[in-house]
Amino acid sequence: MSNKAVIAGASGLIGSKLLNILLLDSYYDEVLILVRKELPVSHKKLVQLVIDFDKLEDHAAAITGHAIFCCLGSTVKKTPDLTVYRQIDHDYPLRLAQLARQNGVDQYHLVSSIGANSQSSNFYTRMKGETEADIEKAGVKYLHIYRPSFLVGTRNESRPRERFFLALMKLINPLLVGSLKNYRSIPAETVARAMFNESTKKQEGVFVHASDKIKLLA
Numbered sequence: 001m002s003n004k005a006v007i008a009g010a011s012g013l014i015g016s017k018l019l020n021i022l023l024l025d026s027y028y029d030e031v032l033i034l035v036r037k038e039l040p041v042s043h044k045k046l047v048q049l050v051i052d053f054d055k056l057e058d059h060a061a062a063i064t065g066h067a068i069f070c071c072l073g074s075t076v077k078k079t080p081d082l083t084v085y086r087q088i089d090h091d092y093p094l095r096l097a098q099l100a101r102q103n104g105v106d107q108y109h110l111v112s113s114i115g116a117n118s119q120s121s122n123f124y125t126r127m128k129g130e131t132e133a134d135i136e137k138a139g140v141k142y143l144h145i146y147r148p149s150f151l152v153g154t155r156n157e158s159r160p161r162e163r164f165f166l167a168l169m170k171l172i173n174p175l176l177v178g179s180l181k182n183y184r185s186i187p188a189e190t191v192a193r194a195m196f197n198e199s200t201k202k203q204e205g206v207f208v209h210a211s212d213k214i215k216l217l218a
Contacts (some may be wrong), residue, residue, distance in 0.1 A: 004066055007034070009071030011039055018047075053092045056099065068105055090131045093198055106141045144198050153187060
């Protein structure tokens, strides 16, 4: 029986690392990526489906396979309109989970964020918490939620502020011990590797992986 993986957000920091892992490892026979525009990537296992995420239902028949990996996300700088921001970070991942459940996909892997809390007064962490809660209600058999801290990795776009924080985190990381270890920065590659590793297991239920635990799974 062949294994198929679906990635939404394959052009992002974690998604691009995950795509590379899935293509190089023999566990998956087919890797379908849902993209707004085709990526400059070619591989015998890779299928690219260019879609409008506002019309995700039009491509429901393609949302099949062993596992869905949702790495969708934006930033306030790129998406200052909070309504659109919520669409990307909440509505699209939720609809994808609902289609996965509808089509009998057993696994759903969601990239969330440290501090996700549906009761938070902060828009970002509250939205992440609401996304987690709503996707859990979708009823996917195996749901894995990853809450990474500050991500380390090379991005396609320039982010001067982020480079500053990366340098700062290198100094701060050794000072974060005990319960604060969860706030240490984490390589995007580590998150992607943990997602892949967990997808090869069969553990029914909802699993929330904190940033420091993600490193142990990778």
